[in-house]
Amino acid sequence: MIHDRSIGSRLFTVFNYVFLTLLAAFCLLPLIHIVSVSFSERIPAMGNLVGLWPIGFNTYNYERILATPRFLQAFQVSVGRAVFGTLLNMLIIVLTAYPLAARDQFPGKEFFKWYLVFAMLFSGGLIPWFLVLKELHLTNSFFGLVLPRAVDVWSILIMANYFRSLPPEFTEAAQMDGATHWDVLVKVFVPLAMPMVAALALFQAVWFWNDYFDGLVLLKDSALFPLQTYLQTTIMSRQAVAGFVNVDPSLLARFSERAWRAAQIVVSSIPILVVYPFVQRYFVTMRLGGIKG
Numbered sequence: 001m002i003h004d005r006s007i008g009s010r011l012f013t014v015f016n017y018v019f020l021t022l023l024a025a026f027c028l029l030p031l032i033h034i035v036s037v038s039f040s041e042r043i044p045a046m047g048n049l050v051g052l053w054p055i056g057f058n059t060y061n062y063e064r065i066l067a068t069p070r071f072l073q074a075f076q077v078s079v080g081r082a083v084f085g086t087l088l089n090m091l092i093i094v095l096t097a098y099p100l101a102a103r104d105q106f107p108g109k110e111f112f113k114w115y116l117v118f119a120m121l122f123s124g125g126l127i128p129w130f131l132v133l134k135e136l137h138l139t140n141s142f143f144g145l146v147l148p149r150a151v152d153v154w155s156i157l158i159m160a161n162y163f164r165s166l167p168p169e170f171t172e173a174a175q176m177d178g179a180t181h182w183d184v185l186v187k188v189f190v191p192l193a194m195p196m197v198a199a200l201a202l203f204q205a206v207w208f209w210n211d212y213f214d215g216l217v218l219l220k221d222s223a224l225f226p227l228q229t230y231l232q233t234t235i236m237s238r239q240a241v242a243g244f245v246n247v248d249p250s251l252l253a254r255f256s257e258r259a260w261r262a263a264q265i266v267v268s269s270i271p272i273l274v275v276y277p278f279v280q281r282y283f284v285t286m287r288l289g290g291i292k293g
Contacts, residue, residue, distance in 0.1 A: 034262045037262040040054045045259035065264060071230065071267075090197060162196045166192055201279075210228055215229030228268065
């Protein structure tokens with residue numbers, strides 16, 4: 001491999017490193033600030049004196065979070081929603097993408113393809129969506145947080161294109177050995193498409209974890225709130241914070257509403273921050289494939 005060692009090339013490389021470092025810093029600074037606030041004492045946090053380092057370091061807010069049953073319950077609901085929703089989404093994505101990508105035609109294939117595209121581009125709106133879910137008895141239900149978003153047409157089309165890009169020799173070789181379509185999908189296509197499956201699974205999990213709107217619209221029972229819906233209600237409503245403090249008035253000397261909310265945001269971000277590094281490598285290998293040997 002020939003490297004360009006000219007002065008212009010070196011300056012361009014330095015500029016790229018500096019620019020990307022600054023860009024990464026701008027992305028991380030808000031997160032570092034929130035973490036610092038969550039570990040700070042009451043007066044600096046309330047006085048907006050905390051920068052990128054905690055003032056009066058303490059873990060009081062995190063101790064209170066772990067002692068708040070509603071927060072832990074909402075956290076469990078979000079975990080269950082993200083896991084169950086992602087598994088269901090990926091099952092539907094793979095099972096729908098394979099026949100759309102298969103070279104064997106089936107009756108109505110073009111109709112189903114354009115039907116999915118039409119459904120992706122147009123929707124009935126919020127009110128018809130809510131009325132349909134109400135008639136299906138999915139309001140105020142855990143399944144109402146998962147089933148309405150179970151079919152992600154955009155991901156189905158991406159997966160179908162990925163399946164279609166795989167060399168046909170894989171399918172032909174498997175069928176010559178007597179493999180059925182199910183065998184081809186499970187034993188050939190899915191293993192080859194694991195980078196794409198992992199990347200799309202991460203997108204689905206992040207969406208389920210971050211969504212709060214469905215909980216606000218569909219749920220009446222606060223015990224069913226996912227974490228983001230719970231955080232939205234507590235951040236927008238001072239009654240939840242006041243009720244928390246009124247449990248023990250002596251906590252007022254240490255309690256900071258701003259630091260407590262910052263700690264909740266940090267805790268709610270931990271699962272995605274933990275999972276992302278393990279899946280990130282698949283973004284680089286999404287287009288890898290081919291016949292070896």
